Amino acid sequence: MTQPQIAPGAPGAGRGGGAWERLDRRMLLVHPVRELGKFLPLLIGLVVAGTASGTWWQVGGVAIPIVLGVVRYLTTSYRIDAATVELKRGLLERRTVSIPRDRIRAVDLTASPVHRILRLTAVRIGTGLAQSGDDDELELDALDAVGARALREQLLRTPGRPLATPAPDLDGVLPTAARPAAPDVVAAFSPAWLRFAPFTAAGVVVAAALVGGLAQLAEMLNLYDDVERTDVSLTLSPSLLITLLALGGAVVLLVASVLGYLVTNGNFLLTREPDSWRVRRGLLTTRETTVDGERVAGISLGESWALRVAGGRSLRAIVTGVDRSDSSSATLVPAAPATDVEHAARRVAGDSAPVDAPLRRHGAAAERRRWIRALGITAVILGAALVALAASDVAVAGSPAWWWTAALGVPAVAIAAALAFDRARGLGSASIGGRLVVRSGSLTRRREVLRDRHVIGWTMRSTYFQRRAGLVTLCATTAGGNGRVVALDVPRAAALALADETTPGLLDAFTA
Amino acid sequence: MDDEPLRLREPAHRVSPRARWMWRAEAGIEAAIVIGAAVLAPWLWDDVPSWSPALAIPLGVAWAIGLPEWRYRVHRWETTDTAVYTQSGWWAIEQRIAPMSRVQTVDLTEGLLARLFGLATVTVTTASAAGALTIAGLDRRLARELVERLTRRAEAEGGDAT
Incomplete structure (x- = not known):
């Protein structure tokens, strides 16, 4: 064991005295700018009104936000001692939030572009409780960037928590000199990752929103009317026009999704800390989250259809005690090449088996259900369309109804069949080396790995049809993620064997 | 084996x-x-x-x-020293098992209709968002005893139940 050393006097570290301190002085620059931003609508109003009345209003309009910003700085102070972290703020309504240090589970660093120019970082300290209230979290906005980092190291290593590095001294100060100099990088952003942007759900959503917005704008500006009025057919045939519009839309989608990906995930870095995982991302506003290794109940490997086509994967952590609304904190690796993501998954899972080992298939009955569902729904919709069209007996765009049904029906059936095939092939579950591993889905396929000791209950659900097929949907409940890991349509005996292997003894009293 | x-x-x-x-x-x-x-x-x-x-x-x-x-016919329940086991539903049947060590709260609900029939519902929650076990239609007195018993058992198990 290395002899613990006293940390050098890094700002924010080692002050056990319990004196109230102000945030970094540079916030005197940030606060007024922010307040001015909030007052901007009012200011514009004042400038307009000010041309009529005197200039004093305008001076006041600028001065008040600045004064408010200074007041905010002067009335905000924090204190860190051996037992608690406290934040005091407010002028008229004083408010003190205090968090016991042994309950701190998350320390996040966020730096907006303004912060970064001034070398500042906001420190968000949370207890990581799922039912997040005001008293579970406080934000020190902001400290010196170097000091914020030192503070994080100090706060995440409070006494009584297991350490993989040399123990801190009595004040809980970590011997910074003993920390490894080079970070253990598990995954790092590379510009090549940008090619996966269009294949992510976020990319699609951003792009769709953009197209929707543009269409709305076009409608608002009466562009459609103009298009109709101008005799486009003279210069462009309608099919060419549609092709051009589609192409333009696709390019916009592509650019938007890539930009969105770059802004969120630029600078991405996943590193292994002694007893936690650290994720840094963001091109403009950088955000560093630390996920306590103890709280990682499992991983969820995203293998959506689009990503698989592009040769990519994504990785999320199933973290216990994280506010579910704050889902980004659980992202370990964004959409990235499969080799990189799987490497990270193996590291986080502890070994390669849960990521690579083949899963137990769920059998013919479960696969038949995928086919019946996909083809059945398609058949019902097509049948209804055919009946409706045949009854109306009209020709749409010059072709009879049956022609349209066939033209749309054949690809629809083909897509449904492909989906059913992929969904059937994806089904699987297994208990591998103390972890429950399940996989299902096609368009949004995921392979989920949950540590056995994080399984806090079982739900076995079966509809009438499932019971007739001898299948059950086995759901392991957990405190992390969205509360459950689901194995779809498992043969009943296999489901019980899986549950029994995962939580030995729990089912004993109820099995015969 | x-x-x-x-x-x-x-x-x-x-x-x-x-x-x-x-x-x-x-x-x-x-x-x-x-x-x-x-x-x-x-x-x-x-x-x-x-x-x-x-x-x-x-x-x-x-x-x-x-x-x-x-x-x-479907609704059934059982508790042991180590676990709670419930079965409910009709078209879709759900069997839920939670170990006593993971039980967080035990609630008793008496709805309007249930009160008319002298019945109560016992809900056992765990740390999971998807993990509550519900036993509806229990005799009110039995339900109260059950809540008492489960609470005591869950306390005895200790831990933070996550």
């Missing part, structure tokens, strides 16, 4: 027989509303077919009489 496949038996206890009456009342009210609408609709609108009551009445009666019986 034996190769005999594991088989989960049903939980040991049924809920109170009076639960059937509660469910009958519930389903009866629902059926009455639907039947009432089906009888009235052809009078009010011309395009509703006149045979709609002939469809609604048998379905409503089956719903009010058959469904409670079906539910009653």
Whole structure:
């Protein structure tokens, strides 16, 4: 064991005295700018009104936000001692939030572009409780960037928590000199990752929103009317026009999704800390989250259809005690090449088996259900369309109804069949080396790995049809993620064997 | 290790027989509303077919009489020193098992209809958002005893139940 050393006097570290301190002085620059931003609508109003009345209003309009910003700085102070972290703020309504240090589970660093120019970082300290209230979290906005980092190291290593590095001294100060100099990088952003942007759900959503917005704008500006009025057919045939519009839309989608990906995930870095995982991302506003290794109940490997086509994967952590609304904190690796993501998954899972080992298939009955569902729904919709069209007996765009049904029906059936095939092939579950591993889905396929000791209950659900097929949907409940890991349509005996292997003894009293 | 496949038996206890009456009342009210609408609709609108009551009445009666019986056969519960085991539903049947060491809270709910029949619902929650176990239609006194017992057991297990 290395002899613990006293940390050098890094700002924010080692002050056990319990004196109230102000945030970094540079916030005197940030606060007024922010307040001015909030007052901007009012200011514009004042400038307009000010041309009529005197200039004093305008001076006041600028001065008040600045004064408010200074007041905010002067009335905000924090204190860190051996037992608690406290934040005091407010002028008229004083408010003190205090968090016991042994309950701190998350320390996040966020730096907006303004912060970064001034070398500042906001420190968000949370207890990581799922039912997040005001008293579970406080934000020190902001400290010196170097000091914020030192503070994080100090706060995440409070006494009584297991350490993989040399123990801190009595004040809980970590011997910074003993920390490894080079970070253990598990995954790092590379510009090549940008090619996966269009294949992510976020990319699609951003792009769709953009197209929707543009269409709305076009409608608002009466562009459609103009298009109709101008005799486009003279210069462009309608099919060419549609092709051009589609192409333009696709390019916009592509650019938007890539930009969105770059802004969120630029600078991405996943590193292994002694007893936690650290994720840094963001091109403009950088955000560093630390996920306590103890709280990682499992991983969820995203293998959506689009990503698989592009040769990519994504990785999320199933973290216990994280506010579910704050889902980004659980992202370990964004959409990235499969080799990189799987490497990270193996590291986080502890070994390669849960990521690579083949899963137990769920059998013919479960696969038949995928086919019946996909083809059945398609058949019902097509049948209804055919009946409706045949009854109306009209020709749409010059072709009879049956022609349209066939033209749309054949690809629809083909897509449904492909989906059913992929969904059937994806089904699987297994208990591998103390972890429950399940996989299902096609368009949004995921392979989920949950540590056995994080399984806090079982739900076995079966509809009438499932019971007739001898299948059950086995759901392991957990405190992390969205509360459950689901194995779809498992043969009943296999489901019980899986549950029994995962939580030995729990089912004993109820099995015969 | 034996190769005999594991088989989960049903939980040991049924809920109170009076639960059937509660469910009958519930389903009866629902059926009455639907039947009432089906009888009235052809009078009010011309395009509703006149045979709609002939469809609604048998379905409503089956719903009010058959469904409670079906539910009653499915709903069962059991607790041991180490776990809680419940079974509920009708078309989709759910069996839930939670180890006592992971139990966080034990709640007793007495709804309006349940109170009329002297019944209560016991809800056992774990740290999971998807993990609550519900036993509906328990005799009120038994439900109170059960809450008492489960709370004491869960406390004895200790830990932070996550």
